[in-house]
Amino acid sequence: MSTLRKFATPLTIATFTIVGVTGVLWYFHVITSAGRWMHEIIGLAMVVVVALHVVLNWRAFKTYFKRPLAIGIIVLGVVLTVGAYLVPDQTQARGGPPQFAAFSKFADESLATLGPIFDTTGEILVTRLEDAGYTGATPASTVEDIAGSNTRAQMEAFSAMAADGSGTGGQGVGAARN
Structure with a gap:
């Protein structure tokens, strides 16, 4: 001892x-x-x-x-x-860990409003989402309308909106697609 x-x-x-x-x-x-x-x-x-x-x-x-x-x-x-x-x-209570906070803050904004964040327009975001397999989006749609209330699904939709047209964005969205 x-x-x-x-x-x-x-x-x-x-x-x-x-x-x-x-x-x-x-x-x-x-x-x-x-x-x-x-x-x-x-x-x-x-x-x-x-x-x-x-x-x-x-x-x-x-x-x-x-x-x-x-x-x-x-x-x-x-x-x-x-x-x-x-x-x-x-x-x-805010929808998940702090690193997901931005996604939940922007989830109820329209694609037209989110366009400038992606340096584009709401119409182009609609096209990117459609290319990734999301259907029914309009510039007035919100990410929550498109992907639901699940933060991870919303993150995948944001990822699809950030796609540069190379065909690689939004892959693996799976169940989050409509």
Whole structure:
């Protein structure tokens, strides 16, 4: 057990440093894929290391249960953690993960309105959608009219509208077609 005790605190400090620094970088959107990987994997390792640290230092840890301030801080941490999972997930309420937000925001706009986004007109978007297998579209149609309320199906319709006429856009639309 003395070998474990020798490594428990340095491992706790090292994993906290990695998770803390990568977490701050991620918050400010200055992170690489290696940084994300380290944050997630080392974060999992940190849970094990902290648990080991608590077990090895249990006597000292027990003294905190005699202090009202320490108990209050621990309870606050538990309440915040549990509370975060009791609050409804706002990303799901908006129609899915945040990276899909733009699709759901534009899904109820007409093709004529969306034309300038694709540097074209609503009529050309209708043609692109028809080439991709969508039927019944008009410049007044919305993406939701064409693809339904499923965000992934809407993304596929947007992909078809972005097609450059090479015949490759909109492939794999499958079930989203009318």
